[in-house]
Amino acid sequence: MDPSIRKDVSLKELQDRLAEFARARGWDQFHSPRNLLLALVGEVGELSEIFQWRGEVARGLPNWSSSDKEHLGEELSDVLLYLVRLADICDLDLAQAALMKIGKNAEKYPVGNSSPSFSTN
Template identity: 80%
Template structure:
């Protein structure tokens, strides 16, 4: 039986490791590894951040949860945020970094740098 290389639709939480593996397979079966240098991935990531920024560019402040947005606008936002995440996960993988662990370590560093006692609201 031939193995499918398409991502099944699921509703479970997805780990960064699962995304990393899916992206690596996706790139490999298409012969894209040759193009996925850290520089190229970073430039693609920056482009996707630009596309994400365009969605908000002329909207002014937006309410949490996007209550006034259409389902099409929310779907577009979801796609662009996903593009940013996927390029970020792929970049970390190609650089040999554990993105999840790095993020947790950064949260700890930020907690030390910005302790609760210094917050003023």
């Protein structure tokens, strides 16, 4: 296993590694918010294609091959990396923004008002 890969990685570490990756390759000039957003949307499209014709999929993907799961992991990673890079270029702390959003969602959707099932009406 690659020694640079660890089990727990922070968004800050991903942000720093992506920034260095882009800097080393001279890509900063291309990493405008618009360009990163368009790349992110493209990657979400590729992620969507994986699920497009499969119908509903069970949790844990028990019927998927290891290569299908690996492909899914790659596409999810592409989405995450573009999202982290976009937040960095926009000078936003993505982890803090996510925590704040969870707090807002908790207020908007209190536990007592949640329904465990969907209505078909």
